[in-house]
Amino acid sequence: DTEVTQTPKHLVMGMTNKKSLKCEQHMGHRAMYWYKQKAKKPPELMFVYSYEKLSINESVPSRFSPECPNSSLLNLHLHALQPEDSALYLCASSQDTKGETQYFGPGTRLLVL
Amino acid sequence: QQQVKQSPQSLIVQKGGIPIINCAYENTAFDYFPWYQQFPGKGPALLIAIRPDVSEKKEGRFTISFNKSAKQFSLHIMDSQPGDSATYFCAARAGNQFYFGTGTSLTVIP
Numbered sequence: 001d002t003e004v005t006q007t008p009k010h011l012v013m014g015m016t017n018k019k020s021l022k023c024e025q026h027m028g029h030r031a032m033y034w035y036k037q038k039a040k041k042p043p044e045l046m047f048v049y050s051y052e053k054l055s056i057n058e059s060v061p062s063r064f065s066p067e068c069p070n071s072s073l074l075n076l077h078l079h080a081l082q083p084e085d086s087a088l089y090l091c092a093s094s095q096d097t098k099g100e101t102q103y104f105g106p107g108t109r110l111l112v113l
Numbered sequence: 114q115q116q117v118k119q120s121p122q123s124l125i126v127q128k129g130g131i132p133i134i135n136c137a138y139e140n141t142a143f144d145y146f147p148w149y150q151q152f153p154g155k156g157p158a159l160l161i162a163i164r165p166d167v168s169e170k171k172e173g174r175f176t177i178s179f180n181k182s183a184k185q186f187s188l189h190i191m192d193s194q195p196g197d198s199a200t201y202f203c204a205a206r207a208g209n210q211f212y213f214g215t216g217t218s219l220t221v222i223p
Binding site: 056105 | 145147149154155156157158159162200202206209210211213214215216218
């Protein structure tokens with residue numbers, strides 16, 4: 001099973017809402033990633049978790065808060081977002097942070113009104 | 114600063130043609146070079162990848178050519194099909210980070 005699942009598929013939220021994105025993998029991977037992708041642009045790295053510890057935070061605003069409750073789950077908590085945060089949020093995983101193959105989930109399409 | 118430069122931005126070929134997408138980099142710390150294929154509304158999927166000690170790699174209809182001295186690599190799609198129409202991203206890895214090219218939108222006309 002080489003699947004990374006993400007929920008929800010779509011999310012619409014107001015600027016005062018709090019919501020969470022969820023990512024799950026059962027491949028035994030110990031590295032998990034959050035990326036943000038705008039239309040017709042490449043994915044931009046936001047966070048990297050290695051063995052459930054945050055190892056990279058690419059200067060992401062504090063209104064995005066990642067959480068890795070266990071080795072299979074990755075959450076992204078959203079609060080007080082701005083319309084410019086509307087994008088496709090992608091989760092990925094790899095064997096570890098030196099793993100060559102990153103498996104991406106289908107993404108959550110987020111719209112902030 | 115874009116660490117991996119990708120061209121062209123878009124490409125239209127006839128079915129059976131051989132589209133070629135090029136990428137260039139400067140960072141000699143890059144040690145792994147994957148190509149991803151992304152369909153609308155989907156996440157990127159790994160297509161093929163190469164290490165810098167190899168000059169060419171083929172998997173099915175997809176071939177990567179790698180020129181270490183020129184710091185360039187390219188993707189060739191043999192006998193392209195309409196189902197290959199997608200956005201293609203090259204990438205390069207340094208440490209535990211992947212740096213993506215800007216993407217090429219490929220359209221294969223039946």
